[in-house]
Amino acid sequence: MPNQLTPADKEELLSTLKTRFAKHKERHEGLNWTDIQSKLEANPAKLHTLYQMEQTGGEPDVIGTDPTTGEYLFVDCAAESPKGRRSICFDRAAWESRKEHKPENTAEDMAAEIGITILTEQQYRDLQQLGKFDLKTSSWVATSDNIRKLGGALFCDRRYDTVFTYHNGAESYYAARGFRGMLKV
Template sequence: MRNSKEKMATKKDLSSEEIESIFKVLKSRVNKSQERFPKLSWSDLKSKLEQDSDKLWSLNEMERTGGEPNLLEYRSAINEYIFCDFSKESPKYRRSLCYDREALESRKKYKPADNVKDVASKMGIDLMNEVEYKKLQSIAEFDTKTSSWLETPENIRKMGGAIFGDFRYGQVFIYHNGADSYYAARGFRGILKI
């Protein structure tokens, strides 16, 4: 029992090599986004991340699962950085998942390995909502061959549905599906506020 508690306590620890690697990747991406954030200081962002190892671990998880996290927004008035998955397609290692635990448990046959709400929670991130997804899509074209589950309004979820988005025919589409559905080409994009 003691060993499992020790594993839980250190679960979110990154090695010095992992920390160096994620900082190198993030610095490169943020610097390439400088036209969107001309007043942003990488050293200020790095300092803030160094003070929050859980958030840094979450960014590393986003990277590890194919999300290619980058800065979506910087709210200077409150010094808040908002990261999301910038991978061209829905993150590769977060696909073939139904929407939430309720949907997973409702499936009698052919259950997926997990659900997006629980996976996001384990990663310490939130699901991207419709507004955030459209903001991402205003920067470039994403999900041209895949789709991504999005945070679903409660009234839709209560009726058994969930929403997802993609980019087809030159525009962003937001659709609905049964929350218990899952597809090899549908994953989810996360949001992390720091």
């Protein structure tokens, strides 16, 4: 099955997630790994998504729960924008608008393939309260339709101990820009 992990991959992923959870307790105070693991084991498709987040360099970790649904929030917590998701433009429309030197993929397409949502600007800022991320890279963030209709897209990074939000043409791509995603479990 395409959304199923082998037993060895599942065991390795759960071990990695558990170790990361224990190492970064400041990201999820009050949460219990046993409860999280039970929920993950009951959702093989979500485990597969976390596996893909891990494989693309995201280093997903739990950062809290959704106040409405109670679902656990897994977010890419790699120090820099995930390596396997860089050098991409924002979305398919931007990709199609390029006349030459098209990147291999887009942030929105990759997020959909993995099964995650691109962080909003507020989610990105909330993540930055839990650590210092993107000190050398930047990450595309969800962009409103009105900005996209005008050809732009937003990205964020952290410089000078401050989180900045910028704009760029959505068709642009850089070796140091990727995106961070979220999965609700």
